[in-house]
Amino acid sequence: MTKxxxxxxxxxxxxxxxxxxxxxxxxxxxxxxxxxxxxVVKDWEKARxxxxxxxxxxxxxxxxxxxxxxxxxxxxxxxxKPFYKWxxxxxxxxxxxxxxxxLNTPCEDKIAIMSEDETGRARKxxxxxxxxxxxxxxxxxxxxxxxxxxxxxxxxxxxPEIAFAMLAxxxxxxxxxxxxxxxxxxxxxxxxxxxxxxxVFTADGSWRRGKxxxxxxxxxxxxxxxxxxxxxxxxxxxxxxxxxxxxxxIWLADLVKDQxxxxxxxxxxxxDPAFVxxxxxxxxxxxxxxxxxxxxxxxxxxxxxxxxxxxDNDIFWCTADPGWITGHSYIIYGPLMAGVTTxxxxxxxDFPEQDHIWSMVEKYKVTILYTAPTLIRAMMSLGDDLPDKxxxxxxxxxxxxxxxxxxxxxxxxxxxxxxxxxxxxxxWWQTETGCNMISPLPVTxxxxxxxxxxxxxxxxxxxxxxxxxxxxxxGGYLVIKSPWPSMIRTVFNAPERYLKTYWHxxxxxxxxxxxxxxxxxxxxxxxxxxxxxxxIAGHRLGTAEVESAFVSHPAVAECGVIGVxxxxxxxxxxxxxxxxxxxxxxxxxxxxLKLHVRHTIxxxxxxxxxxxxxxxxxxxxxxxxxxxxxxxxxxxxLGDTSALI
Ligand code: PRX
Numbered sequence: 272m273t274k275x276x277x278x279x280x281x282x283x284x285x286x287x288x289x290x291x292x293x294x295x296x297x298x299x300x301x302x303x304x305x306x307x308x309x310x311v312v313k314d315w316e317k318a319r320x321x322x323x324x325x326x327x328x329x330x331x332x333x334x335x336x337x338x339x340x341x342x343x344x345x346x347x348x349x350x351x352k353p354f355y356k357w358x359x360x361x362x363x364x365x366x367x368x369x370x371x372x373x374l375n376t377p378c379e380d381k382i383a384i385m386s387e388d389e390t391g392r393a394r395k396x397x398x399x400x401x402x403x404x405x406x407x408x409x410x411x412x413x414x415x416x417x418x419x420x421x422x423x424x425x426x427x428x429x430x431p432e433i434a435f436a437m438l439a440x441x442x443x444x445x446x447x448x449x450x451x452x453x454x455x456x457x458x459x460x461x462x463x464x465x466x467x468x469x470x471v472f473t474a475d476g477s478w479r480r481g482k483x484x485x486x487x488x489x490x491x492x493x494x495x496x497x498x499x500x501x502x503x504x505x506x507x508x509x510x511x512x513x514x515x516x517x518x519x520x521i522w523l524a525d526l527v528k529d530q531x532x533x534x535x536x537x538x539x540x541x542x543d544p545a546f547v548x549x550x551x552x553x554x555x556x557x558x559x560x561x562x563x564x565x566x567x568x569x570x571x572x573x574x575x576x577x578x579x580x581x582x583d584n585d586i587f588w589c590t591a592d593p594g595w596i597t598g599h600s601y602i603i604y605g606p607l608m609a610g611v612t613t614x615x616x617x618x619x620x621d622f623p624e625q626d627h628i629w630s631m632v633e634k635y636k637v638t639i640l641y642t643a644p645t646l647i648r649a650m651m652s653l654g655d656d657l658p659d660k661x662x663x664x665x666x667x668x669x670x671x672x673x674x675x676x677x678x679x680x681x682x683x684x685x686x687x688x689x690x691x692x693x694x695x696x697x698x699w700w701q702t703e704t705g706c707n708m709i710s711p712l713p714v715t716x717x718x719x720x721x722x723x724x725x726x727x728x729x730x731x732x733x734x735x736x737x738x739x740x741x742x743x744x745x746g747g748y749l750v751i752k753s754p755w756p757s758m759i760r761t762v763f764n765a766p767e768r769y770l771k772t773y774w775h776x777x778x779x780x781x782x783x784x785x786x787x788x789x790x791x792x793x794x795x796x797x798x799x800x801x802x803x804x805x806x807i808a809g810h811r812l813g814t815a816e817v818e819s820a821f822v823s824h825p826a827v828a829e830c831g832v833i834g835v836x837x838x839x840x841x842x843x844x845x846x847x848x849x850x851x852x853x854x855x856x857x858x859x860x861x862x863x864l865k866l867h868v869r870h871t872i873x874x875x876x877x878x879x880x881x882x883x884x885x886x887x888x889x890x891x892x893x894x895x896x897x898x899x900x901x902x903x904x905x906x907x908x909l910g911d912t913s914a915l916i
Contacts, residue, residue: 292798295678295719296790300685302714303692306667310713312577318712322727329728330357330756333573334565337608338372339363340538343565347754353774353781354761355754357566358541365545365564366441367536368572369607370405373398378610384431385586385635388509389478389618396431398610401438404431406534407527408439414530415502417470419444419537422547424468424500426450426459426490428477429617432506432523433593434603436472440546441564444537447546448559451594452477452484454873456492458557462549465559466763467499472523474508480622487513494519508617541565547763548596550702551813552772553803559763560596560702568608570706570757571600574726575609578696579639579668580713586665588614588631589641595810596702597672601641605706620646626657633661640688641670644680645808648839651683658687668713671697673809674841675798678719685719697722699797701783702811703773705757709795721794729755733789738777743791748801750780803897805834806842810875814897820871821846824864826854831887831895835879835904843879847887847900856883 302310312318322329327346334343343361364371373379379399387393396404417423423440425447427433433449440447448466450459463471473490476483487505491514494500505513506523539545545564549557575581579601587606591597593615606613614635620628620642628650632640650657669689671681676697685695699709699722709731711723725731730752733741741747751758758781762768776782784804787797800806803814814832821830829849834842848864850856861881868876888899902909 291678292720292796295681296721296792296794296796298718300694300717300719302694302716305692306694306713309582310580312580312712313714315712315715318577318727319724323730326728326730326753330569333728334358334361334569334756336572336576337363337368337568343541349754353754353770354766355758356542357569357754357756361541361565362538363541363564363568364442364444364536364539365568365604366405366438368568369441369604370398370402370438371442371536373610374402381610382612383607384434384613384615386431386615386617387631388430388616389481389622394431401431401435401607403532404435404527405438405442406532407530408435408523409442409534410530411526412439412443412445412470413534415470415526417443417445419539419543421445421470422448422466422468423470423472424448424450424459424463424466425472426452426454426486427472427474427506427593428452428486428508429592429598429602429615430474430477430506430508431615432474432508433472434615436504437546437593437599437603442534442536444539444543446544449546449548449594449599451592451873451875452486453592453594453875455869455871456489457871458873459489460493460496462557462559463493463497463500465549465557466547468497469499469501471500471503472506473503474506475513476509476511478509478618480619483509483511485511485513487515491516539564542760544760546599548599548702550596551804551811551816552768553813553815555813555815555819557813557816558765558768558772561760561763562705562757563760566756566758567705568604568757570704570755571605572608573728574707574710575605577712578698578707578710578726579605579609579641579670581609581611582638583611585609585611585638585667586614586635587611587639587641588616588635588637589670590616590620590628590643590646591641591672596705597641600706621649621653625653626660629658629661629663632663632666636665637663638665638667639670640666640668641672643673643809644671644676645674645840647671647676647680647684651680652839655687663688666693669693669695671695672700674806676720681719699785699795703759703783704751704755705759708751708755709797718790718794721790721796723794725795731795733787733795734777734780736777738780741788743789743793746786746788746798748777749783749785749787749795749797750777751783752780805832805844807834807844807875807877808840812872812875816872817844817846817868817876818895820868820876821848821864823871824867826850826860827864829887829895831897831900833897833901833904835901837879840877843877845879845904846881847884848881849885849887850883
């Protein structure tokens, strides 16, 4: 990629204007003395260079922080690369490391989960209480015939029961497949069918901005066409009336009634799959990213300890949803494996009041707040007086994830929430990487809008398409050069997709699909995706998925979609549709199509506009050139058009 192309990418991405980013790379924010004194890792560069000298030794040390039922005999097996295997011969269990390990220790009476919903309903569970809830579900599931290796779909709100369900699956050795509860019935159905899930966990409904959302009917619509599903387990959450079919449905309360509060934990081989999490790919079919019992928790726990610098009395609030990897790793497994208190908030952080997020921080004495640039920008747009109204002395560390954070938003977060004392830890990573990969530690000198440098034990770089290093300041592709324990193992049921997506673009390295550059100090600035992926409010959505939703409408013959910059959400969708004969492209049809796509995919598909066109720019082989659509839309040079017909 040339410098010129990268400039373009920067202009159209959500990373902010190029000038802002370049200016930001010049100013360094030093950590506060107090933070440095308290930090577990005092010398960041030393920690990185020591891990780099012998990454296997480093990761082996990190693995010792977990409880293993049987030790490993080999740290890394590269014999079938890139299907890397870690901690061969070792046996452990993800749920055991999150919950059971704390039983009969002083931590068992500590609050593990504090939850609240929009109506103000608040609940607390100690580690011991979580263990009991999980065990009852384990026994209930076993009674339904669930065993090691089975797949279980979970379509639930951000409530403690979703954590119980996930932990119960992991404890049995069944793979959970959590599907974000904002996805539509069609999206849920596709994911259930791809994994052949036997059981679906859901809730009657959930709350969103004062509205009661009915989840059970979405599940009912989805499972109509899911032959693998034997039972639907329904948690009562907002007590709304929902259809109930006693032949298939079971209330969670009935499943766990009279079940023992003790249960046996399955000893899992380190490489046994723990869960599958679907993420958008470049085709309309989502990819099932597989993570395992051994390596995944090693990466997550090490980042909890070193990046989040976890202390015994931390109150960790990650505002993501358990339906995304951020929620898996940093709402549930990470904080619980670290033995601290995690917060689950059901609703949006700007409801019931616009400053609800800051009221929550104040009320729960949150020490670590981990959120997304979209939310930071939304808060910034509401004015400084909202956070200023709140006393938030408990806050120690601030995190950002999911999309590029533009320097302006970074500075606002740092100054108004961090009071220019608390570090903003911009963490770059992906569903596929399992844990934070490029991120500062609390002691790291920061630059606004940069995720700084790779985490110790991670070898990331910016290369050109031929696999050559690019000079400082020049743009290129972000790659990971060596395996790491919490990496994706395969794409569920599609190992060839794993190879093609991640290992074929640039030989010998893991291709992340992101572009960016390193400055002269080696700081990474990640600017966005190279592929046909959209990032809407930090949520990843494939253009192919959206296009296929459009063409499933009877009026649409062909469609190309692009992401256009949005001040708050980073990116939103603009679609270009060719209509079938006999259909008129008017406002009524526009609205109908927007609704249709929202219904097919879910509210994550935030649409800016639909344009009706007579033709779409295509290559000779018939591929829509979204790049051209985007350049035209944004008034940028068209670049190389030689492939265009
Ligand atoms: O483009 C990068 C962006 O989010 C993508 C991964 O999306 P997903 O798998 O949904 O996981 C999101 C949460 C880990 C990446 O390929 N991304 C994530 N974090 C950052 C980011 N882009 C820039 N800066 C970040 N800190």
